[in-house]
Amino acid sequence: MDEPAGTGRSPIRENADISKPSHRVEIESFTPADGFDPLGHFSFDMKPPIPRPVPAVVGLTLTLALTLLGGLVGSGARADASPRERADPNSRIAHTQLVEKARQGGIDLYFLGDSITRRWGTKDPQYRDFLANWRTNFFGWNAGNFGWGGDTVQNVLWRIREGELDGVHPKVIVVLAGTNNLGGADATERAEELVEDVTGGIRAILRTILEKAPGATVILTGVFPRNDGRRGTRLIPLIRTINQRLATMTDGKKVRFVDLSDRLADREGRLVDGTTVDGLHLSVTGYQIWADALKPHLIELLGPRSARDHAPPPTGDPGVRNGAQ
Numbered sequence: 380m381d382e383p384a385g386t387g388r389s390p391i392r393e394n395a396d397i398s399k400p401s402h403r404v405e406i407e408s409f410t411p412a413d414g415f416d417p418l419g420h421f422s423f424d425m426k427p428p429i430p431r432p433v434p435a436v437v438g439l440t441l442t443l444a445l446t447l448l449g450g451l452v453g454s455g456a457r458a459d460a461s462p463r464e465r466a467d468p469n470s471r472i473a474h475t476q477l478v479e480k481a482r483q484g485g486i487d488l489y490f491l492g493d494s495i496t497r498r499w500g501t502k503d504p505q506y507r508d509f510l511a512n513w514r515t516n517f518f519g520w521n522a523g524n525f526g527w528g529g530d531t532v533q534n535v536l537w538r539i540r541e542g543e544l545d546g547v548h549p550k551v552i553v554v555l556a557g558t559n560n561l562g563g564a565d566a567t568e569r570a571e572e573l574v575e576d577v578t579g580g581i582r583a584i585l586r587t588i589l590e591k592a593p594g595a596t597v598i599l600t601g602v603f604p605r606n607d608g609r610r611g612t613r614l615i616p617l618i619r620t621i622n623q624r625l626a627t628m629t630d631g632k633k634v635r636f637v638d639l640s641d642r643l644a645d646r647e648g649r650l651v652d653g654t655t656v657d658g659l660h661l662s663v664t665g666y667q668i669w670a671d672a673l674k675p676h677l678i679e680l681l682g683p684r685s686a687r688d689h690a691p692p693p694t695g696d697p698g699v700r701n702g703a704q
Contacts, residue, residue: 460583462537470527472697477525478542485689486523487681489549489595491535491584492556495603495659496526499666502695510693512663516670519684520677523549523691532556532580536587544591551680552588553673555600557581557621558659561614570617577602578624585628596680598673601625601638606650607658615648637672 465471490496498506500513501524513522525543527534535556557577566573581599588597601622604615622638629636643665644650650658654665661669 460533460536460580462540462583463531463533464537464541465527465530465534469696469698470529473527473694474538474541474543476694476697477527477538478545480523480525480691480694481543481545481547483691484547485691486521486547487550487690488517488520488522488677489544489547489552489592490522490524490526491539491544491552491554491588492526492600493530493535493559494526494528495558495661496524496553496555497528498660499526500524500693501526502693503699505699508663509666512666512670516667516674517684518688519686520681521685521688521690523547524693526555528696529559530556531559532577532584534559536580536584539584539587539591544588547592549592549595551598551677552592552595553598553600554581554584554588555603556584557602558605561602561617567610567613567617570620573617574620574624577621578628581625582628585634589633596632596676597634598676599625599629599634599636600669601636601640603659603661604640604644604648604650605655605659606644606648612648615644618648635676637676639668639672642668642672 465474490500499509500517500522501510513524525538527538530538557580560573560577560580563569585597585599588595602618602625604612604618606612619640622640626636626638628634642651643654654662654668656662
């Protein structure tokens with residue numbers, strides 16, 4: 380089973396059914412998308428560039444995208460986010476397995492996230508129907524699943540900074556994270572703090588992705604509506620605010636935004652019957668809704684699916700393999 384993140388909050392458990400040198404980069408002109416407020420007159424600080432050549436067009440696109448991400452600070456999110464390692468042994472084993480999966484290569488479509496992502500493409504027997512749906516939708520696009528249950532955005536950030544994206548060079552990266560940051564009982568009382576916690580962490584994830592995989596297009600998925608536990612729809616306003624800010628990180632080209640809120644829930648935030656198994660985690664119906672939203676982007680970016688697939692085989696929960704329930 381997946382262990383809790385150990386961050387002082389109450390992340391969703393997977394087993395529940397439910398100061399270094401910087402380089403300054405400047406560009407002459409830029410027209411931002413609506414909602415952006417770039418800092419530094421179209422300049423920003425970034426880590427030293429990766430030591431492999433980047434085509435000029437990709438390099439320019441990367442520069443523009445990272446400049447846009449810098450504008451989020453002006454919108455109220457934190458300027459930085461600290462990566463956070465999971466301390467539990469199961470998560471450490473899973474991380475080692477995911478790093479090994481990354482080293483195998485052959486991945487054109489890379490999924491990154493928490494248990495909602497993980498369950499879709501895992502070999503765990505209790506989620507066999509989800510894996511069948513995954514293969515139905517993505518076989519031939521060489522998709523690799525790098526989700527892990529219980530992860531906050533800071534945990535996801537740590538994983539991609541510690542090897543899970545190194546050398547993969549995917550063409551498309553789908554990101555879904557943030558719901559585990561909202562797991563505490565006092566989430567609604569700490570709304571503004573949590574908005575900044577999630578959006579600052581996602582911003583750091585996107586910057587890391589664009590630095591490690593500059594040739595990739597990112598599809599950022601908004602946090603899904605949830606009705607789990609006794610809170611009902613109380614988290615919906617918070618989730619909507621987060622998604623509004625996440626949308627401002629995207630330009631519709633290099634970084635795109637997909638929001639399923641109106642397909643998973645009604646106007647009051649009540650989930651559509653049958654879209655989740657527990658008010659939080661998606662059902663096969665819910666996963667198909669997500670796949671249908673992704674496919675127009677994937678066809679545009681990856682072309683038609685091949686009759687063969689050379690992505691590594693799916694991994695699973697080490698705790699399940701070791702006999703945990």
